[in-house]
Amino acid sequence: MTHKTLNADTTLPAEAIDAIERAATAAHPHEGLFSARAANIKQSAVRDVFDISMQPGLVSLAGGNPYLQSLPLEKLGQTAARIISEEGMTALQYGGGQGTEELRQQICEVMAAEGINDARPENVVVTAGSQSAQDVATKVFCNPGDVVLVENPTYVGALNTFEAYQVQVEPIEMDDDGLVPEVLEARIASLQAEGKSIKFLYTIPNFNNPSGITLAAERRQRIVEICRAANILVLEDNPYGLLRFDGHPIAPMRAANPDDVIYLGSFSKIFAPGLRIGWALVPAHLQRRFYLASEAVTLCPPPLNQMLVSSYIREFDWRGQIETYRALYAERCRALLSALDEHMPEGLTWTRPDGGFFVWVTLPEGVDTYPLLGKAIDAGVVFIPGAAFSPADGPSNKLRLAFSAVPPDTIAEGVRRLAPVLAEAIQASNEGAAL
Amino acid sequence: MTHKTLNADTTLPAEAIDAIERAATAAHPHEGLFSARAANIKQSAVRDVFDISMQPGLVSLAGGNPYLQSLPLEKLGQTAARIISEEGMTALQYGGGQGTEELRQQICEVMAAEGINDARPENVVVTAGSQSAQDVATKVFCNPGDVVLVENPTYVGALNTFEAYQVQVEPIEMDDDGLVPEVLEARIASLQAEGKSIKFLYTIPNFNNPSGITLAAERRQRIVEICRAANILVLEDNPYGLLRFDGHPIAPMRAANPDDVIYLGSFSKIFAPGLRIGWALVPAHLQRRFYLASEAVTLCPPPLNQMLVSSYIREFDWRGQIETYRALYAERCRALLSALDEHMPEGLTWTRPDGGFFVWVTLPEGVDTYPLLGKAIDAGVVFIPGAAFSPADGPSNKLRLAFSAVPPDTIAEGVRRLAPVLAEAIQASNEGAAL
DSSP: OOOOOTTTTOOOOOHHHHHHHHHHHHTSGGGSSGGGGGGOOOOOOHHHHHHHHHSOOOOOOOOOOOOOSSOOOHHHHHHHHHHHHHHHHHHHHHOTTTTTHHHHHHHHHHHHHHHHOOOOOGGEEEEEEHHHHHHHHHHHOOTTHHHHHHHSSSSSHHHHHHHTOOOOEEEEEEEEEOOOHHHHHHHHHHHHHHTTEEEEEEEEEEOOOOTTOOOHHHHHHHHHHHHHHOOEEEEEEEEETTTTTOOOOOOOTTOOOTTTTEEEEESSSTTTTOOOOEEEEOOOOOGHHHHHHHHHHHHSSHHHHHHHHHHHHHHHHHHHHHHHHHHHHHHHHHHHHHHHHHHHOOTTTEESBBBSEEEEEEEOOOOOOOOOOOHHHHHHHHHHEEEGGGEEEEEEEEEEEEEESHHHHHHHHHEEEEEEHHHHHHHHHHHHHHH | OOOOOOTTTTOHHHHHHHHHHHHTTTTTTTGGGGOOGGGGGOOOHHHHHHHHTTOOOOOOOOOOOOOOTTTTTHHHHHHHHHHHHHHHHTTTOOOOOOOOHHHHHHHHHHHHHOOOOOGGGGEEEEHHHHHHHHHHHHHHHHOTTOOEEESSSOHHHHHHHHHHTTOOEEEEEEETTTTOOHOOOOHHHHHHHOOOOOEEEEEOSSSSSOOOOOHHHHHHHHHHHOOOOOOTTEEEETTTTTTSSSSSOOOOTTTTTTTEEEEEEEEEEOGGGGGEEEEEEOOOOOOOHHHHHHHHSSSSSSSSHHHHHHHHHSSSSSHHHHHHHHHHHHHHHHHHHHHHHHOOOTTOOEEEOSSSSSSOOOOOOOOOOTHHHHHHHTTTTEEEGGGGGGGSOOOSEEEEOOSSSSSSSHHHHHHHHHHHHHHHHHHHHHHHOOO
16 A cells, blocks of 8 residues: 555545545554654644645656756766775765764754854764654654644645644744734743643744744844743744845844754755755754754764765865855746736735745735645646645645756746636635625 | 873772762753753763773773674675775765665664564664664653563663663562563552553673673563563564574564564674664554654664675575674683683682673672772773662672683783782782772
8 A cells, every 4th residue: 555645636635534534454463552742643634735746747746856957967977986985984884873974064064054063063963864853852852741832834844743743833924024923922921821831942043944034134033032031942944045036045033042042954955965965063062852853763874875975075166056046946936926927816825935945925814825835736736725724624725836856948937827727716715705 | 172081090980080070060051951861971980991991001801892804804895895886876975764665674684583483574673783772662662650661680781871861770689590471560569550661671682791601592482471471572682692602592572473582683792783774673563653753863874785685695605604703602602711720819709601792790799890990990801780780789709801802822821911900809808898
């Protein structure tokens, strides 16, 4: 039995698929062996759609895959060959659980480019992508029933991770400048008044996935201070920070607050995701438990992959590559925004991000984007319905479009295909409302 | 603050190190944010000793690192170069959460060599080493307070993983033929009579780490049947199965019991651990939850690493390499056993494994091997004290010697260095008893 994927005739909701599967396994006595948390581990709609996106002829505005064609593959291959032939005894052997000293040094250099100038290698823990760092943070801090605050909307992978620990995920509304300090403060006060134990605020302050919204520079320190006053950690996830289209990166919250912020970084967006190398910069007083928990999950991050990243930082023009990526994604974002301006029907709004991979589209109230996915696929285009990015399972009038993986012309074609699907839905909704 | 390592003057127990550190951080209000499970995440004595083992001049019989010098590194490097230059868009991109189809097919081929003939790729989940598969299994099945049965002694990494989920780990005594079915059955009955919820039996049936003991072929089916009757899963960890010195592998418990056994395999011992590629073969009715939980931790195993393993299986003589490893480890095991026969004082016994990496030494009752480690390091040799391999924190009169990573001559030298340390401890213990 493979995992279920949506296919062309499927607007079957995930619950129905679950129910079919439950019926198939319910008779087995092993069903009673699952942990309570296992019920919270769900199929991600995003992953479903990834499989569909591979179908030839479809324009995928779904997956936020980085565009790797501009990497110097030939030379990278030679580098890998040299690492294995000359240092294979280290590259192919077990390594330290925290990551290599050289890579942790270099990660501090990358974080300096991101605006963090006081990071020390001993407080860096290399992880299997920053996804794994989210998992470790939740493991180390969250008991079942504890509260994790997130932006609404937020990264679906983080939601999956948090929910697997039976955490109560509380989404906080944003405006065009990200989290609103007063709203956050009031929500914290009300949750703590209810006796809730809030462990951390998970935030993607730059070009949030999926909304593309950036937390304004002038709000950042206030957000940290609100959390500090309430004894809540900040889990700052910044995979896209260096991919700002224009100007310099905005300083991360971690920059001025070394004791209050666990900072998550990744080579997935500035180099290559297939190596699965990310990191956490952990406050010194929390480092040991974090590191040990990380080690207990995988023993060590793969040394070969770490050494390849180290060679890349040491020998290649990694800053130049980021400039290439920035120009490339800026062009694609402009193409998407132009196409939306040109083709989208009345009644829609969307964000205009300063960096990253995503634009967030809002349809009129009452239009649920999930059932539109099947129709969009029939029309030859894929997106991610907004419901995926919120812990509530209810309908959502939002959808995410990714511009990172697709050339400008194709982006425009995708929007042309999507426009009539959305127009029809809006019209149907209006007629339904009129009846 | 880096993590604490034992150093030459350290016979300081781990609790003391913890206490020093607690004092340093106790003042911080973040101390109250740790999860209940975080207190169970401990520094592994094995990892401490790994760091020490790197000191020049020391003979390390501590680390169970495989011996990689015999790998065709030059050709492997060329293979990696080809993968990156020709298939870099796939190798360096995100991949599927379950692992590539090709690798899962090949894993079925490897499992056929191990004695499992009916495995299907759709029931294989590729993981970041089999360590990660242990983590996922515990996440999916264990609530805090649930019981996991293990052999006594068992793999320290698995203990760390289980304890991070606040599981009650119950060690079951073995004899020279491994777990004793009647003992297991009685313990299950008594735990279930107490109302305990037992989720799985974790077993390393071939050349157990650390004991080197093999579960006799004629006991295997009975063990599965006892577990099935009590509705307990078997988590069969078989990293060393193909490294039997003579003859054919004994059929795994999974072979005849596809619905009752989650089978864990690894490329770490038959190819290279630095790639961090392992797998779980999961009963069909449990596959989906297992796969989703695995995906929630790391999104996907690194495609580059998977493709390198696939090329290795496809293009290299992997069966021939295993023959090379078998002969190599057999020779080293013989060297260790001869040296023990020659040099060890009266009053010691040790196992004589049929494969794998480890010999388990038993000292007289009342001799604790943990304080002997510092003396052994002074004498120029490192081992792992037995206490590491049991959930109880009490003293142990056992120690583990690894023969995998060290040439025969060096093994003999290590034993020569170790013998007087042990002889002195035994004599001191006898004198203490005589007083």
